[in-house]
Structures are given as C-alpha cells and as structure tokens.
Amino acid sequence: MKNIAVRYALIVFAISVVWTLTEHALGFNTTRHDIGQYTRQVPAFIFYGSIVLAIWQLRKSQQNSLRYGQGILLGLNLTMIYASLLTIWYALYAEVINKQFQSSLLAFREAQYAQSGASADNLAEQLRIDTLSSGGSLGSYVLLFAILLLFGLCVSVVAGLALRKRPKLG
Numbered sequence: 001m002k003n004i005a006v007r008y009a010l011i012v013f014a015i016s017v018v019w020t021l022t023e024h025a026l027g028f029n030t031t032r033h034d035i036g037q038y039t040r041q042v043p044a045f046i047f048y049g050s051i052v053l054a055i056w057q058l059r060k061s062q063q064n065s066l067r068y069g070q071g072i073l074l075g076l077n078l079t080m081i082y083a084s085l086l087t088i089w090y091a092l093y094a095e096v097i098n099k100q101f102q103s104s105l106l107a108f109r110e111a112q113y114a115q116s117g118a119s120a121d122n123l124a125e126q127l128r129i130d131t132l133s134s135g136g137s138l139g140s141y142v143l144l145f146a147i148l149l150l151f152g153l154c155v156s157v158v159a160g161l162a163l164r165k166r167p168k169l170g
Contacts, residue, residue: 076156
C-alpha cells in the first residue's frame with residue numbers, strides 16, 4: 001500500500017513541477033494571470049484523480065477487494081507525501097524562481113476587483129485573502145498544506161467508499 005502511495009505522489013508531484021515550470025515559461029504566473037488563474041488549478045485535479053486511481057489500483061492488487069479503511073489510509077498517505085512535496089516546491093518557486101509571483105498576482109487581482117466595482121473595504125479584504133493564499137509567508141504555506149490535506153482526505157473518503165468491495169467468499 002505504501003509503495004502505491006509513494007509512486008502516485010511522486011508521479012503527480014513531477015507533473016505539478018513540470019506544469020508550474022511550463023506555466024512560468026508561458027507567462028501564466030508572471031504576466032498572464034488572466035490565464036494562470038485557471039491553469040493553476042490543473043495540478044489539483046490531477047492530484048484528486050490520482051487518489052482515485054491509486055485506491056483503484058490497491059483494490060485491483062488485492063484480488064478486487066478493498067476495505068473502506070484501506071482506501072482512506074492509502075489516500076491519506078498519498079496526500080501527506082504529495083502535500084509535503086508540493087508545499088516545499090511552491091515555497092521554492094515563489095521565493096527563489098519567481099520572486100514577483102505574489103506582487104504580480106496581487107496587482108492583477110486589484111485591477112480585477114476594481115473593475116468589478118468592489119467597495120474599498122471589500123477590495124482590501126479580498127487582497128488580504130489573496131496575500132495570505134499566494135505565498136510569501138510561513139502562514140501561507142501552512143495554509144496550502146492544510147488545504148491540500150483537507151481536500152485530499154475528502155477525496156480519499158469518497159473514493160474509499162465508492163471503491164470498497166468485499167472479498168468473494170469461497
């Protein structure tokens with residue numbers, strides 16, 4: 001079970017790194033946040049899909065049987081590994097590779113909120129949330145890890161329930 005979790009976590013992590021570097025090269029994390037705000041979601045959906053695939057592979061490796069707890073445990077192991085690696089990667093990316101990520105994102109968001117006609121208080125609150133969630137502080141990386149952990153656990157619970165199957169008797 002641990003080998004499956006490690007393998008899937010490493011594969012999805014590698015995909016996430018390549019995806020982030022591709023976005024960077026295309027300017028989606030620097031000058032084209034209008035596109036990047038959507039493309040940055042792709043690794044998350046690949047990660048959620050990997051949890052389902054990993055649990056399905058575990059069931060397949062156990063003669064098509066899976067206890068609910070096994071699915072949750074596998075998904076949680078995969079999530080812990082991936083969330084740890086991705087949090088470190090995003091910290092490295094935002095603090096070393098693309099130091100202007102947060103400032104350029106906040107400038108984009110400010111223009112976006114101002115164009116929508118948001119009040120000054122609403123604008124300030126939205127920018128505070130964006131500041132917390134876009135890197136640059138230990139708290140933002142802890143929040144990223146916690147969000148990945150929470151959503152990974154939710155997907156694990158649902159996938160574990162959907163894919164559970166009792167062994168055939170006899």
